[in-house]
Amino acid sequence: xxxxxxxxxxxxxxxxxxxxxxxxxxxxxxxxxxxxxxxxxxxxxxxxxxxxxxxxxxxxxxxxxxxxxxxxxxxxxxxxxxxxxxxxxxxxxxxxxxxxxxxxxxxxxxxxxxxxxxxxxxxxxxxxxxxxxxxxxxxxxxxxxxxxxxxxxxxxxxxxxxxxxxxxxxxxxxxxxxxxxxxxxxxxxxxxxxxxxxxxxxxxxxxxxxxxxxxxxxxxxxxxxxxxxxxxxxxxxxxxxxxxxxxxxxxxxxxxxxxxxxxxxxxxxxxxxxxxxxxxxxxxxxxxxxxxxxxxxxxxxxxxxxxxxxxx
Ligand SMILES: [Zn+2]
Ligand SMILES: [Zn+2]
Numbered sequence: 010x011x012x013x014x015x016x017x018x019x020x021x022x023x024x025x026x027x028x029x030x031x032x033x034x035x036x037x038x039x040x041x042x043x044x045x046x047x048x049x050x051x052x053x054x055x056x057x058x059x060x061x062x063x064x065x066x067x068x069x070x071x072x073x074x075x076x077x078x079x080x081x082x083x084x085x086x087x088x089x090x091x092x093x094x095x096x097x098x099x100x101x102x103x104x105x106x107x108x109x110x111x112x113x114x115x116x117x118x119x120x121x122x123x124x125x126x127x128x129x130x131x132x133x134x135x136x137x138x139x140x141x142x143x144x145x146x147x148x149x150x151x152x153x154x155x156x157x158x159x160x161x162x163x164x165x166x167x168x169x170x171x172x173x174x175x176x177x178x179x180x181x182x183x184x185x186x187x188x189x190x191x192x193x194x195x196x197x198x199x200x201x202x203x204x205x206x207x208x209x210x211x212x213x214x215x216x217x218x219x220x221x222x223x224x225x226x227x228x229x230x231x232x233x234x235x236x237x238x239x240x241x242x243x244x245x246x247x248x249x250x251x252x253x254x255x256x257x258x259x260x261x262x263x264x265x266x267x268x269x270x271x272x273x274x275x276x277x278x279x280x281x282x283x284x285x286x287x288x289x290x291x292x293x294x295x296x297x298x299x300x301x302x303x304x305x306x307x308x309x310x311x312x313x314x315x316x317x318x319x320x321x
Pocket of ligand 1: 126130236237241254270274
């Protein structure tokens with residue numbers, strides 16, 4: 010099995026290096042999104058403990074986690090990156106919009122980056138392989154943190170022209186991608202507004218913003234990043250050993266089926282990742298409902314031959 014030991018400073022498949030000003034701005038925004046929620050939580054929990062965690066806040070947090078998480082899993086990942094089904098236009102726009110509200114970057118940038126991950130999986134050119142520094146304990150630990158969050162600070166921008174020309178050719182998706190900052194603001198404004206309406210006070214609006222906005226966003230970020238880090242290090246490889254991707258059952262519910270990552274790398278365009286019996290995959294269940302409603306067609310379900318490939 011090949012280990013990533015080095016990669017060129019700017020592989021030919023990446024975009025033109027951005028200016029120093031835009032690198033600084035992008036790192037600053039990333040730092041705010043990654044570290045900000047942790048600091049906010051550290052301040053908020055002691056202040057709010059015992060009187061500001063209401064059931065409506067938690068229910069709203071779970072609902073928005075479910076909605077935006079499936080926007081990433083079904084929309085950004087299975088549909089827009091891997092074309093695992095054909096949606097009607099309203100479903101396409103809704104999935105692109107709720108995925109954008111996860112605040113994981115614009116849809117076209119996300120898709121381009123993830124397609125590059127599959128093309129170079131755990132090899133030189135993979136934007137977030139945990140094996141990039143080698144096999145020793147320190148190298149593996151360093152690689153794990155790089156794959157989880159460190160790569161977000163890299164200036165190694167993936168070329169959308171090269172990796173997502175189909176999305177660039179879809180006017181609906183270009184508009185959604187350009188509107189990403191508005192979706193990000195809406196993702197926090199919606200819980201703030203609902204909290205205000207529900208509680209009728211600014212304090213109620215703020216606690217809803219913290220739990221159903223900031224904390225919900227932070228947890229989903231770490232779930233998505235865990236697929237990049239944990240699911241390339243821990244778990245089983247029943248379907249393929251062409252890279253380090255693994256099936257990691259404990260994350261199946263929280264990741265909406267995305268942690269069946271070994272099957273996914275073996276058959277990337279499959280609409281179902283949890284392909285074996287008792288493998289929870291709520292994204293696939295929802296795609297099945299969309300198919301029955303006639304909103305999704307040409308769904309690529311796992312074939313018997315793909316399932317027979319499993320070493321149980
Ligand atoms: Zn992967
Ligand atoms: Zn994928």
